[in-house]
Amino acid sequence: MLTADLVRPRVRSRGSELSVQMLDTHDSFWLQTAQDLIALLQQHQGQSLAAWHDLLEAYEGDRVDYLVVRGLAKVLSDAATFTPLTTPLIPSQLRERLFAYGPVFAAPQHLFERQARYEVIQQEATELSLLPEQLETTLFADRPATYTLTDVGPAWTPEGLLARYNLELARGVLYWASQVQIEVHSNYKDLWKYLKFFKLMFWARTHNDGYLIDLDGPISPFVSATTRYGRQFAAFLPALMLCDQWRMAATVHPPQLQPGVYRLDHSLPLVSHFKRSGPFDSRLEANFAQEFEEKFGGERGQWLLSREDEVLLLGETVMIPDFALTHKRSGHRILIELVGFWHPDYLRRKVEKVRAAQCQHLLLLVYEGVNLSADALQDVPGEVLYFKHKPVLQDVMAAVKAIDARVYGPPVKKSRKRNADDPAPKKSRKRSVDDPAPKKSRSKKKQEN
Amino acid sequence: MSKSVYFQGGTLVLRDVGEEEQPPAPFRLIRERWRCEGYHYGPLLPELREQSIRDTVPRWQTLDLKLQEKREPHDYQVAALAAWDQADRRGSIVLPTGAGKTFIALQAIHHTKRSTVVIAPTIDLLHQWYARLVNAFATEVGVYYGGEKKVLPLTVTTYHSAGDLMADYGNTFKLIIFDEVHHLPAPSWGEAALMAPAPMRLGLTATYPEPHEQTNGRWSLDDLIGPIVYTKRIEDLVGQQLAHYRTQRLRVDLTPTERTQYDADHAIYIDFVRSQRLPQRYGPGWLMELMRLSALDPQARRAMLARQRLVRMLGGCEGKLAALEGLLHEYGDQQILIFTEQNAVVYDIARRYLVPAITHETHAAERKQILEGFQARRYRAIVTSRVLNEGVDVPEAKVAIVLGGTAGAREYVQRLGRVLRKVENKQAVLIEIIARKTLDEGKAQRRRPQESKTTSTDDGGKE
Numbered sequence: 001m002l003t004a005d006l007v008r009p010r011v012r013s014r015g016s017e018l019s020v021q022m023l024d025t026h027d028s029f030w031l032q033t034a035q036d037l038i039a040l041l042q043q044h045q046g047q048s049l050a051a052w053h054d055l056l057e058a059y060e061g062d063r064v065d066y067l068v069v070r071g072l073a074k075v076l077s078d079a080a081t082f083t084p085l086t087t088p089l090i091p092s093q094l095r096e097r098l099f100a101y102g103p104v105f106a107a108p109q110h111l112f113e114r115q116a117r118y119e120v121i122q123q124e125a126t127e128l129s130l131l132p133e134q135l136e137t138t139l140f141a142d143r144p145a146t147y148t149l150t151d152v153g154p155a156w157t158p159e160g161l162l163a164r165y166n167l168e169l170a171r172g173v174l175y176w177a178s179q180v181q182i183e184v185h186s187n188y189k190d191l192w193k194y195l196k197f198f199k200l201m202f203w204a205r206t207h208n209d210g211y212l213i214d215l216d217g218p219i220s221p222f223v224s225a226t227t228r229y230g231r232q233f234a235a236f237l238p239a240l241m242l243c244d245q246w247r248m249a250a251t252v253h254p255p256q257l258q259p260g261v262y263r264l265d266h267s268l269p270l271v272s273h274f275k276r277s278g279p280f281d282s283r284l285e286a287n288f289a290q291e292f293e294e295k296f297g298g299e300r301g302q303w304l305l306s307r308e309d310e311v312l313l314l315g316e317t318v319m320i321p322d323f324a325l326t327h328k329r330s331g332h333r334i335l336i337e338l339v340g341f342w343h344p345d346y347l348r349r350k351v352e353k354v355r356a357a358q359c360q361h362l363l364l365l366v367y368e369g370v371n372l373s374a375d376a377l378q379d380v381p382g383e384v385l386y387f388k389h390k391p392v393l394q395d396v397m398a399a400v401k402a403i404d405a406r407v408y409g410p411p412v413k414k415s416r417k418r419n420a421d422d423p424a425p426k427k428s429r430k431r432s433v434d435d436p437a438p439k440k441s442r443s444k445k446k447q448e449n
Numbered sequence: 450m451s452k453s454v455y456f457q458g459g460t461l462v463l464r465d466v467g468e469e470e471q472p473p474a475p476f477r478l479i480r481e482r483w484r485c486e487g488y489h490y491g492p493l494l495p496e497l498r499e500q501s502i503r504d505t506v507p508r509w510q511t512l513d514l515k516l517q518e519k520r521e522p523h524d525y526q527v528a529a530l531a532a533w534d535q536a537d538r539r540g541s542i543v544l545p546t547g548a549g550k551t552f553i554a555l556q557a558i559h560h561t562k563r564s565t566v567v568i569a570p571t572i573d574l575l576h577q578w579y580a581r582l583v584n585a586f587a588t589e590v591g592v593y594y595g596g597e598k599k600v601l602p603l604t605v606t607t608y609h610s611a612g613d614l615m616a617d618y619g620n621t622f623k624l625i626i627f628d629e630v631h632h633l634p635a636p637s638w639g640e641a642a643l644m645a646p647a648p649m650r651l652g653l654t655a656t657y658p659e660p661h662e663q664t665n666g667r668w669s670l671d672d673l674i675g676p677i678v679y680t681k682r683i684e685d686l687v688g689q690q691l692a693h694y695r696t697q698r699l700r701v702d703l704t705p706t707e708r709t710q711y712d713a714d715h716a717i718y719i720d721f722v723r724s725q726r727l728p729q730r731y732g733p734g735w736l737m738e739l740m741r742l743s744a745l746d747p748q749a750r751r752a753m754l755a756r757q758r759l760v761r762m763l764g765g766c767e768g769k770l771a772a773l774e775g776l777l778h779e780y781g782d783q784q785i786l787i788f789t790e791q792n793a794v795v796y797d798i799a800r801r802y803l804v805p806a807i808t809h810e811t812h813a814a815e816r817k818q819i820l821e822g823f824q825a826r827r828y829r830a831i832v833t834s835r836v837l838n839e840g841v842d843v844p845e846a847k848v849a850i851v852l853g854g855t856a857g858a859r860e861y862v863q864r865l866g867r868v869l870r871k872v873e874n875k876q877a878v879l880i881e882i883i884a885r886k887t888l889d890e891g892k893a894q895r896r897r898p899q900e901s902k903t904t905s906t907d908d909g910g911k912e
Contacts, residue, residue: 228613
């Protein structure tokens with residue numbers, strides 16, 4: 001990520017709106033600059049970090065756009081690797097030995113009975129069975145300035161470098177953000193994972209077929225302009241760009257500027273460098289999906305299987321069941337969660353979430369081998385089905401039908417939208433393990449409207 | 450269901466307390482949870498008990514600490530500590546720099562024997578606290594800042610990193626010591642104090658803020674730390690603790706080549722500054738304005754670069770280095786501190802004269818080793834680019850040599866003067882080397898120490 005001093009001068013304020021000056025990735029001038037820097041770095045292989053800084057300073061010359069040059073160079077060097085030299089002994093140990101002689105001078109100092117510098121070096125080199133030159137190179141070899149470039153990082157194209165710089169600028173604006181609101185409409189599966197990964201506190205509710213999510217931290221309500229979580233927002237931002245349709249509005253307090261709102265959305269040509277996760281988290285899930293398609297899928301099947309297409313909002317956390325079955329005619333929805341070979345802690349949290357979700361139309365498929373007693377699942381609102389090696393699809397479909405009848409009653413024609421309208425009655429609060437405070441499922445309807 | 454309170458990210462949160470209930474006042478219902486800032490913890494305890502809300506906040510420990518330092522505290526140190534004890538171990542002690550605030554803090558930690566975190570303004574001071582705590586208690590001490598993050602029952606951090614530490618580990622410390630507590634009203638610096646549940650708090654400073662500076666609209670020192678519990682002014686302590694020192698100014702000439710380069714760069718720089726009337730138009734912040742302009746206006750950029758070149762040159766000009774060498778000869782048997790703000794010059798000097806260097810690159814362990822080596826007189830000199838700021842402990846230094854000409858040098862002169870301590874009644878000397886007819890001189894004028902009572906300036910000695 002860029003340092004704040006490379007971002008702040010490019011932030012502009014207009015009324016209550018903030019923006020950051022990005023580069024045109026087709027502009028031939030900037031493409032040339034990017035190309036120059038990429039070439040400079042490639043030629044620099046094997047040379048020191050200090051020399052890289054000198055080289056950059058020379059390249060900058062008296063250009064007034066030096067902040068851009070430095071920003072581009074920062075993106076490059078962040079992705080590259082500079083490695084310390086190997087030395088015959090640890091530099092700090094050598095320093096401890098040599099500095100006990102100081103201050104020494106070019107000539108011996110008889111008044112204080114002190115040897116000349118060259119005598120000290122010679123004497124110590126002999127004692128350590130090394131050459132004087134080796135002592136000289138070892139002395140400060142642990143300073144980052146002396147590290148040498150060993151890996152230039154990814155194969156950058158000039159356009160790619162400019163685009164990445166633009167993304168880093170957008171992230172940089174969020175360094176001073178006190179809170180962020182995002183709206184997502186599709187392909188948001190990874191979003192939730194990254195929210196948790198970056199330990200962001202979030203508050204989600206459904207909104208126009210998508211979600212409205214507030215991001216902040218525990219102390220935010222008490223320190224209204226805190227920028228404590230800015231770095232986390234910045235780190236997270238590329239995850240938002242994995243969604244197809246999204247919008248973001250951040251309240252930002254840049255130094256020396258009036259606070260304002262910084263907006264971003266999917267129409268900008270920003271490209272995430274984060275990885276999208278694969279369609280399945282485990283073999284078990286992949287096999288389940290495949291078997292379903294073979295046996296119950298296709299034209300003649302009554303149910304449509306979809307992968308992680310529904311998010312159960314649990315206040316400050318979410319649960320995303322592995323599969324959803326949608327009845328082709330009635331539109332009824334049954335959610336399926338596979339509980340396979342997992343660590344006991346993970347299982348406990350999962351069960352707590354299932355409880356918190358208070359979701360009647362959820363089917364849990366639990367591997368018998370896991371240490372999860374029937375007890376633990378007793379008051380889970382949905383159904384639980386155990387399996388030995390893999391779920392038996394016949395049994396699964398029987399259970400699905402049972403749930404369908406129990407939850408939705410005898411077949412009638414009615415259109416369902418999404419689970420937020422789940423007919424399950426609200427029950428007493430349950431406590432979850434990963435977050436010990438009481439939490440409620442989908443109780444945000446009041447707020448939504 | 451049993452009601453309880455727990456700690457989360459700098460806040461206290463109630464568990465199993467319904468929206469319709471009325472928990473103690475600071476709690477606010479936020480997104481369906483009762484929540485308040487961590488610092489309310491101590492005062493809230495009685496009410497929580499009354500409402501049968503179980504306390505699951507503390508994760509701090511009782512420590513078996515033995516104070517290795519056998520030095521007897523001064524009377525005023527004993528009195529200060531007693532006053533703090535009487536105030537329920539909350540509040541600030543105000544003493545002049547050099548009066549042994551660290552020693553009082555060590556005593557406070559020893560008295561309370563509970564998990565403690567010390568918050569210092571700079572990484573340099575963090576390192577110093579680290580060394581003092583390790584030595585005082587002969588125990589491992591945690592360090593938490595950008596470079597190193599290790600949390601132990603005794604931990605040292607900076608104001609900059611303290612917020613993160615409190616968010617994750619706030620409830621592991623029962624006592625917080627705020628070094629240079631006057632920094633607390635600064636917007637982001639007070640957040641740690643706000644977030645921490647620690648009921649015991651000790652603020653230390655030489656300059657307690659004026660009433661209007663004690664609050665920033667969000668928090669006041671009184672709420673976060675408690676009141677001033679003890680004050681002693683500098684006049685009361687002179688002779689008892691603080692050193693007298695004298696300053697000398699050594700003027701050197703640039704070489705003809707340096708002079709030519711200097712004059713050329715100075716012209717580029719000063720012509721722009723004058724033509725734009727920057728100081729007149731922007732006041733004390735005009736250099737910031739020049740920096741801003743340098744990203745827009747080619748002339749400003751050239752002026753900025755010229756300034757950079759001449760500052761760099763002044764920092765390591767031949768005359769200064771020759772004068773330095775002369776002084777190293779002259780004071781060869783004394784403990785010497787050398788200061789220059791430029792890292793490159795620090796490492797040049799370290800390499801040329803084989804003396805240890807302290808810069809921002811120096812890690813805690815080596816730094817401690819260097820300072821201890823200096824104290825034990827195994828090292829006769831240290832060269833540093835760090836403003837060993839605000840009370841850094843270098844009692845052994847008898848001679849400080851400052852390669853002048855930078856803002857850092859100015860700060861260094863002012864600060865160091867206050868911390869050179871009286872050892873065996875010998876007077877410390879502070880020598881500033883500046884280049885004649887350069888920017889150095891203008892700066893040196895502005896920098897004349899205003900120490901009045903504790904210092905005497907001797908300007909003429911070394912012309």
